Amino acid sequence: MxxxxxxxxxxxxxxxxxxxxxxxxxxxxxxxxxxxxxxxxxxxxxxxxxxxxxxxxxxxxxxxxxxxxxxxxxxxxxxxxxxxxxxxxxxxxxxxxxxxxxxxxxxxxxxxxxxxxxxxxxxxxxxxxxxxxxxxxxxxxxxxxxxxxxxxxxxxxxxxxxxxxxxxxxxxxxxxxxxxxxxxxxxxxxxxxxxxxxxxxxxxxxxxxxxxxxxxxxxxxxxxxxxxxxxxxxxxxxxxxxxxxxxxxxxxxxxxxxxxxxxxxxxxxxxxxxxxxxxxxxxxxxxxxxxxxxxxxxxxxxxxxxxxxxxxxxxxxxxxxxxxxxxxxxxxxxxxxxxxxxxxxxxxxxxxxxxxxxxxxxxxxxxxxxxxxxxxxxxxxxxxxxxxxxxLQLTGPQKTTPLHSLELVSIGKANAEIVELEMKQDTPVIGKTLEEINLPKDVLVNAIIRDEQLITPYGKTTIQADDILYVLVSKKKKRQLKELFQAKES
CATH class of the missing domain: 1.20.1530.20 (Na+/H+ antiporter like fold)
Structure with missing residues (x-):
């Protein structure tokens, strides 16, 4: 045909x-x-x-x-x-x-x-x-x-x-x-x-x-x-x-x-x-x-x-x-x-x-x-x-798809990005407030997702396990930011 x-x-x-x-x-x-x-x-x-x-x-x-x-x-x-x-x-x-x-x-x-x-x-x-x-x-x-x-x-x-x-x-x-x-x-x-x-x-x-x-x-x-x-x-x-x-x-x-x-x-x-x-x-x-x-x-x-x-x-x-x-x-x-x-x-x-x-x-x-x-x-x-x-009892924790959605961007002309960071149980900053974390200059925590809810962060906000942080960071500070929030090797 x-x-x-x-x-x-x-x-x-x-x-x-x-x-x-x-x-x-x-x-x-x-x-x-x-x-x-x-x-x-x-x-x-x-x-x-x-x-x-x-x-x-x-x-x-x-x-x-x-x-x-x-x-x-x-x-x-x-x-x-x-x-x-x-x-x-x-x-x-x-x-x-x-x-x-x-x-x-x-x-x-x-x-x-x-x-x-x-x-x-x-x-x-x-x-x-x-x-x-x-x-x-x-x-x-x-x-x-x-x-x-x-x-x-x-x-x-x-x-x-x-x-x-x-x-x-x-x-x-x-x-x-x-x-x-x-x-x-x-x-x-x-x-x-x-x-x-x-x-x-x-x-x-x-x-x-x-x-x-x-x-x-x-x-x-x-x-x-x-x-x-x-x-x-x-x-x-x-x-x-x-x-x-x-x-x-x-x-x-x-x-x-x-x-x-x-x-x-x-x-x-x-x-x-x-x-x-x-x-x-x-x-x-x-x-x-x-x-x-x-x-x-x-x-x-x-x-x-x-x-x-x-x-x-x-x-x-x-x-x-x-x-x-x-x-x-x-x-x-x-x-x-x-x-x-x-x-x-x-x-x-x-x-x-x-x-x-x-x-x-x-x-x-x-x-x-x-x-x-x-x-x-x-x-x-x-x-x-x-x-x-x-x-055969070969299953792990149930995989879940997050209900939240946040577009991550790279701001090319400003040489900056919004990055996503997941806080695992052994992340060093767990239990600390944002004030207590020595964030590099040109870094701003924009939003936190906790239990599928959006939290607006401020200085007294405490970081908890399983939080997802969305952080505005200059490209030259990305490595420093990742090292700060890096989970400890088991």
Whole structure:
């Protein structure tokens, strides 16, 4: 069906409205939003209402949208991740992201060989495609859950860093299938180059990005989030163009940028959070358009998909988790949870488009089965993660969204900012009045949020634990202010 420009824009607007409403009600329905986004795509696609025609011939377009969206989602996830927390789980996360993906892919490949009836190389290709957990799915599902920080961060760091391994295995196996041979030393060297160069470039461009954001003085505050996002796209493209892992570089760059003191920090974070949601909706709707329900739910695909899903969820992932986290201070309950929370999402579906673009014979079969595996993983595992964590007693304090809202600003021409400071239990100024605190010159406490109530501060106001202070400070005094209110190291 051909559309005029106005009709396409109208349809895009309606799809995003449906996406937002879907995200709003997904938690009430107990179903991850990404599943509902996929269903929206399937509904408006060729096999549904027929509003948008999309098929395997447009796999290149779906692949482009998917990779672009993954860059945005990984960047937003890295910005929100605290470096101190990541440091404590770096070893298990990297172990799961490399050896874990390899073990999972191998076990699924053995099953795929007999379930799908394909060659060993094609079976390993299928295993590589579904071998990694998905950042978009993990970030979306864990964002509002009160899972213990160490477990949640392990899963987020794993999903942010395991895509390169899956991409490397997938592309290597496609090359091996199409060409017929490959030098093992070249393969190993290529892996080291992708990981090493990705880490180095991600770190370097992240430092450059945070330095540039703080040094540049833009006329409009709305340009700062765009400037930050530009570094994410630059990081991916530069890294990918030299044959290294662009996705890994983006996540590392986001970690570096997100853990710096940034001008317009909150504006940058909020913009990227909203844009990541938009990309998540677009990506999963596009991927939903690419599948045909009448093919997906054929008896043969249904049975094969169920079998491989169960093997992945109940055998391959648990074996990989228990083997790669030996002597890493996780008890059996935590390992069980890490096994169940290994969500599959956009990455396997995007990777399933690579065999299509390479013209492999069994690529339609792979895509449909991969799509079914992802759908069941997101639907079954994603909707039960919170319940599973509660049963295993692996939840922390309930996460709450503050009811207050105060726009934080950087006053560029006055070289000043309003910053937010949260008073933790061990902050040195707890119990002191503002008069007793030796505030630097050019510093003014403008407002205090206490128990969701706004308090107007004055000299006799006593600072209490869990207070949130909004402070007007000159940029040159920011470091001094942070040191004054810095919580003591435990």
């Amino acid at each position: 051909d559309f005029h420009t106005d009709t396409i824009i109208l349809l895009a607007g309606l799809l995003f409205i449906v996406g937002v409403i879907t995200a709003k009600f997904s938690t009430r329905l107990g179903v991850p939003a990404l599943v509902l986004f996929i269903l929206v795509g399937m509904l408006v696609g060729s096999d549904g209402l027929g509003l948008i025609h999309f098929d395997f011939s447009q796999a290149h377009f779906a692949q482009l949208i998917g990779i672009f969206a993954l860059v945005i989602i990984l960047f937003e996830g890295g910005l929100q991740t605290k470096w101190k927390t990541v440091q404590s789980v770096a070893v298990p996360s990297l172990s799961l992201a490399t050896f874990g993906v390899l073990i999972t892919s191998t076990l699924v490949a053995v099953a795929a060989k007999y379930v799908l009836g394909v060659s060993w190389l094609e079976a390993y290709l299928f295993g590589a495609i579904v071998g990694s957990t998905d950042a978009a799915a993990v970030f979306a599902v864990l964002k509002e859950q009160n899972i213990k920080d160490r477990l949640a961060t392990t899963l987020e760091a794993e999903s942010g860093t395991n895509d390169p391994m899956a991409v490397f295995l997938t592309l290597s196996l496609i090359e091996l299938i199409t060409i017929g041979s490959m030098n093992p030393l070249h393969l190993f060297g290529s892996f080291l180059w992708q990981m090493g160069a990705g880490l180095i470039l991600g770190f370097g461009l992240g430092k450059l990005g945070s330095y540039s954001i703080n040094k540049i003085n833009l006329d409009s505050s709305g340009l700062y989030p765009v400037f930050a996002l530009a570094f994410a796209l630059l990081t991916y493209s530069v890294t990918a163009m030299i044959g290294a892992s662009g996705l890994l570089a983006v996540y590392v760059a986001a970690l570096v940028i997100g853990n710096q003191d940034l001008t317009y920090r909150h504006s940058i974070f909020r913009f990227n959070e909203g844009f990541a949601w938009m990309m998540q909706m677009l990506m999963f709707i596009i991927l939903g358009l690419l599948v045909f329900p009448n093919q997906l739910f054929e008896a043969s695909i249904f049975i094969k998909g169920i079998l491989l899903s169960l093997i992945l969820m109940l055998v391959a992932r648990p074996v990989a988790v228990f083997l790669t986290t030996i002597k890493m201070r996780f008890d059996w309950k935590e390992k069980l949870f890490l096994s169940w929370a290994g969500l599959r999402g956009a990455v396997p579906i995007v990777l399933a488009t690579f065999p299509m673009t390479a013209g492999l014979e069994n690529s339609p079969l792979f895509f449909n089965v991969v799509f079914f595996v992802v759908l069941t993983s997101a639907l079954i595992q994603g909707s039960t993660i919170a319940h599973f964590a509660n049963k």
